[in-house]
Amino acid sequence: MIDERVRRIVADHGKLGIDASRLSTDTDLYESGLTSFATVQLMLALEEEFSIEIPDRLLNRRTFQSIGAMSGVVTSLLPATA
Amino acid sequence: MTSEYTSRARALAQQVAAKFAEATDREARFPQETVAALREQRFFGMMVPTDDGGDGARLDDVAAVCVELAQGCASSAMIFAMHNIKLASLISHGQQSPWHRQFMGRIANEQLLLASATTEAGIGGDLRSSVCAVRTDGDNFELAKDATVISYGVHADAILVSARRHPEAPPSDQVLVAVLKNQYRLERISDWDTLGMRGTCSEGHRLTARAPTEQILPKPFAEIAAQSMLSSSHLLWSSVWFGIASDALARAQAFVRAEARKKPGTTPPGALRLAEASAMLQSVRSQIVAGLKRFDEARRDEEDLMSLGFAVAMNNLKVNVSQMVAQIVQHALLICGIQGYRNNTPYSLGRHLRDAQSAALMISNDRILSNTSTMLLAHRHETGLF
Numbered sequence: 001m002i003d004e005r006v007r008r009i010v011a012d013h014g015k016l017g018i019d020a021s022r023l024s025t026d027t028d029l030y031e032s033g034l035t036s037f038a039t040v041q042l043m044l045a046l047e048e049e050f051s052i053e054i055p056d057r058l059l060n061r062r063t064f065q066s067i068g069a070m071s072g073v074v075t076s077l078l079p080a081t082a
Numbered sequence: 083m084t085s086e087y088t089s090r091a092r093a094l095a096q097q098v099a100a101k102f103a104e105a106t107d108r109e110a111r112f113p114q115e116t117v118a119a120l121r122e123q124r125f126f127g128m129m130v131p132t133d134d135g136g137d138g139a140r141l142d143d144v145a146a147v148c149v150e151l152a153q154g155c156a157s158s159a160m161i162f163a164m165h166n167i168k169l170a171s172l173i174s175h176g177q178q179s180p181w182h183r184q185f186m187g188r189i190a191n192e193q194l195l196l197a198s199a200t201t202e203a204g205i206g207g208d209l210r211s212s213v214c215a216v217r218t219d220g221d222n223f224e225l226a227k228d229a230t231v232i233s234y235g236v237h238a239d240a241i242l243v244s245a246r247r248h249p250e251a252p253p254s255d256q257v258l259v260a261v262l263k264n265q266y267r268l269e270r271i272s273d274w275d276t277l278g279m280r281g282t283c284s285e286g287h288r289l290t291a292r293a294p295t296e297q298i299l300p301k302p303f304a305e306i307a308a309q310s311m312l313s314s315s316h317l318l319w320s321s322v323w324f325g326i327a328s329d330a331l332a333r334a335q336a337f338v339r340a341e342a343r344k345k346p347g348t349t350p351p352g353a354l355r356l357a358e359a360s361a362m363l364q365s366v367r368s369q370i371v372a373g374l375k376r377f378d379e380a381r382r383d384e385e386d387l388m389s390l391g392f393a394v395a396m397n398n399l400k401v402n403v404s405q406m407v408a409q410i411v412q413h414a415l416l417i418c419g420i421q422g423y424r425n426n427t428p429y430s431l432g433r434h435l436r437d438a439q440s441a442a443l444m445i446s447n448d449r450i451l452s453n454t455s456t457m458l459l460a461h462r463h464e465t466g467l468f
Binding site for chain 1: 210247251252253254255302304305308385388389390391453456457459460461462
């Protein structure tokens with residue numbers, strides 16, 4: 001579920017050279033053309049979509065490396081629902 | 083360690099670089115005497131790790147050498163800086179690759195001079211985008227690049243070239259390849275007749291190369307650019323510019339002293355401005371020292387090295403230093419007056435003034451500021467002192 005919302009954000013803001021629906025969750029987005037400028041746009045969109053704030057320590061290349069990596073970060077920042 | 087490099091570089095700058103600086107500038111020619119002296123004194127391998135046959139010097143040492151050389155000849159210092167920026171990329175990203183390790187050994191042993199081809203026609207100065215692509219064919223690759231700038235390309239022994247990973251790769255999916263003089267051909271497409279930095283001979287060339295695929299650096303160029311290239315560029319360029327400003331201020335100070343000697347008991351009119359420029363020079367120096375320290379810390383922590391905070395700090399250093407250095411030289415000119423405006427006086431500042439203007443343009447400050455402004459949408463700036 002989170003993967004699919006992240007995928008939509010990548011499609012809308014990632015400015016990749018390829019179709020986001022064809023990405024697997026572990027495709028390296030940098031190898032698919034993700035630029036540092038687009039990374040910042042992804043970050044802003046993720047924060048808005050999930051009402052989270054990504055802390056400075058997670059603002060690095062690895063966080064945005066793949067759809068799966070972003071989903072993992074988002075999940076870790078969402079309030080626990082139990 | 084630093085002081086040993088500094089004293090040797092200072093002597094070389096005074097005895098060789100300064101002597102040929104004027105001819106280098108006037109004729110827009112390669113400073114071959116200074117490069118030969120650097121080679122003879124084995125400066126080109128200083129940063130190569132000791133395991134690979136070099137001195138294992140730190141970036142601080144290289145920065146100190148750049149500062150000294152720039153006080154004699156800014157073009158020579160910039161060539162030395164650029165060589166070391168490529169070397170920093172090899173050292174940071176070539177350790178796992180046997181070919182690149184033996185290449186570093188050769189650089190130290192044979193004192194090879196490295197150049198780079200990272201800008202390209204049709205890209206508009208964006209390092210992180212390529213048109214040309216590596217085309218593999220068995221164990222070899224071919225590459226053709228219309229490089230708008232290859233500084234001292236015809237005088238180099240090897241060139242590091244950025245290109246797309248393969249012919250279908252998007253523009254930002256790049257690799258960096260090292261090609262040796264006998265593996266490439268250069269056809270000049272533009273000359274280098276400029277306002278300043280005339281000795282860097284930064285002509286445009288069409289580069290065609292064929293070489294074994296093992297010469298492609300294993301890491302993506304995106305990482306190389308972010309982790310070593312941009313930061314070492316900003317730090318070493320800033321050191322060169324500091325050297326230009328420092329020599330300009332030394333001339334201004336000599337002028338004020340001479341004035342003071344002529345009229346004992348009075349403070350010459352230029353003295354106040356000299357004090358102002360000296361404060362600016364101190365600020366530039368502090369920023370470079372802090373930047374080198376920041377780099378040294380980040381070097382040990384890949385997370386930090388790839389962080390927005392580090393990139394913002396390096397961008398800010400470049401923009402600040404390039405602007406202040408131009409102001410300092412301008413101040414020096416006001417102090418020396420017509421004696422500074424004239425060529426061929428001990429206080430001449432024309433070359434300094436022209437060389438310093440390049441600082442804001444070598445990767446345009448406007449481009450850097452716009453890049454920083456994007457990063458500041460994400461990065462929260464540092465609020466504390468330590």
